[in-house]
Amino acid sequence: MSATVSPLAPKKYPKMPAVDGVRIATAEAGIKYRDRTDLLAMVFDAGTAAAGVFTRSKCPSAPVDFCRQNLAGGKARMLVVNSGNANAFTGKKGRETTRMTADAAARAVGGATGEVFLASTGVIGEPLDAGRFSHLLAGMAKEAAPGRWLDAARAIMTTDTYPKVATATVRLGDAEVTINGIAKGAGMIAPDMATMLSFIATDAPIAAPALQALLAGGVGSTFNAVTVDSDTSTSDTLMLFATGAAAKRGAPAIADAADPRLGQFKRALNRVLKNLALQVVRDGEGARKQVEVTVTGAKSARSAKRIALSIANSPLVKTAVAGEDANWGRVVMAVGKAGEPADRDRLAIWFGDNRLAVDGERDSSYSEAETSAYMKRDEIAIRVDLGLGRGKATVWTCDLTKEYVAINGDYRS
């Protein structure tokens, strides 16, 4: 946790309702941090369905391996998350830690180890001793209570400067269902996913395969469309749990992600995903501005997204935004380096509503004064039209400031 809260932090937090079938406990295990919580246990009623998407790193953490394996069963009874140590690149010891933690969690809730999910975030390469916290899980399972979502978000923070929560309540059939989510992440954030942990739970009765399809469908334009520093973590984990408790109140059991009754739910889930993903960007290490990059007119949506990410990951674009300069020449550079189809002489570039370039050259009618005023805002939108096709994509990032370098380079000095 940083002493200075991001200027882009939410002004206030939503009231987080309980999600039927979910209970939460946090603890100070002292894994690395002092005087703060660093351990989260989320306990689910029996029969809770689980879905997840994970980092595409070729060097995933031990908990990521563990979760991938358990996801085949599709059932969850307990989620255990620690901050301060990522249990990544820890070899055999790392696997032992996940096994010991899962055994303790399973005993705590009277479930199977295959119904336990784990996530760890923090330093890479330090062995994580399960003995430091696994003995706490039985007590946490006992005292876990609904509604502690903000506490949950706090316990999983690392370099985050604020806890990240989001909630939505929508109708499913004749019943109201709730979707609550938390996230953490501030650096090592890039598609696909970043040192980002996010856990979402709903009381909607949705079967695991449908839940997985909903999550996979929602992630492309949300968590997989944000980048802070182009560095993809070993530990990225996004999970969605459905307790099904709303069935008692008349919510229909959903077996298929294409079920038309899911319309509202899908939109609300995607809103929660996007809200949390943007909170991560807005807490990007050293961030002072949120940057939305939209590419239109590309040959395909895939091509548009690659170009958008090339812009969003460019250190020169990001430092220009930090300097409040509408340096569209660097945007041209980033389009050019993406390796995707582009025709220089058809390019148009906007910062907000200010068109700075058109038909491959500077827009002679643009107002420098208006653009300069625009660049002082804390939310900047960059748009590029390629003039080639109908492909489009939007991604989000933050500016690159000296504070980013300080956070990631000065910690030893």
Place this chain on the structure above:
Amino acid sequence: MSATVSPLAPKKYPKMPAVDGVRIATAEAGIKYRDRTDLLAMVFDAGTAAAGVFTRSKCPSAPVDFCRQNLAGGKARMLVVNSGNANAFTGKKGRETTRMTADAAARAVGGATGEVFLASTGVIGEPLDAGRFSHLLAGMAKEAAPGRWLDAARAIMTTDTYPKVATATVRLGDAEVTINGIAKGAGMIAPDMATMLSFIATDAPIAAPALQALLAGGVGSTFNAVTVDSDTSTSDTLMLFATGAAAKRGAPAIADAADPRLGQFKRALNRVLKNLALQVVRDGEGARKQVEVTVTGAKSARSAKRIALSIANSPLVKTAVAGEDANWGRVVMAVGKAGEPADRDRLAIWFGDNRLAVDGERDSSYSEAETSAYMKRDEIAIRVDLGLGRGKATVWTCDLTKEYVAINGDYRS
């Protein structure tokens, strides 16, 4: 030009001999900078062969387009380079500027416009008015003189903190031939090539197709193996000119790059290329340390290079080096995100001779004190062995400091 010279600048410059058949002039055209030269003319004897490699940007500058077109002829009489304005993304006006400049240059040397080569470096998107400097070319062609290589290097600087020159003299047949080169570049530096301009000339009599093959063969492990910030320029230009003047002193005419008599020449050319490429890295914006990244044991050389670049471009690795921290966990991350074959449990990582990780976990025998002492050096070598195959590659970068952000973000404030 920056007020503060990079701490990695060369302690002294080599004495640059003349290259027979090459004459140099520089001038203060006042294109953007004041009280410094910003225009370079290099005049070649008739019959000089030309070779070049250029940016792979999809949005190349007007001079890059112009050079690519003229390269088909393989002959050069004059090279004109300006700093302060890149003539990139300048549409039709940009093409007119190249034509007007080339016309004036051709008249100045009594050659054809197809024998003129142009390069521009500086701001993108500002129209470059050829009228500001094309009238100077006739006078420059007249007063051009041999041996002014350091002046030439100075005239093409932008954010460079020092001029970059290199030279080699080797035997070709029974004659001595000289290879001289200059380069500029400090930011927007990434494979393939960066806002990097480099011009090399030799008096060796080598035909254009052979010259092109030599240049293309040498660039992969030199200029295309350096990155400062992963941002590829619109303007990268590397050209090699061979006047053939050494033929008068008995050097054999070379028509084929595979000619065995080229052995010494090839090695010397590659040394000059590597020397200049490393000077660019060592002048990377804000650089305090040079970082050499070597990947061995990859599935292929191509895979090794991609992983090496993933490490060299990672902001988290680069900020850790700036902070003098041997943060090998971030190296694991960068290996994992490269998307290339890697087996976490076979990875080994060294900083210098200090092995920090082996078989997928921390090397329990590594000395933190020795590693910390090593990280204080100004040249850091990171080595990763993947344990999969025989592919290997080395690339070079610099650290990422607050000064980089200041140079690229504070220029307006």
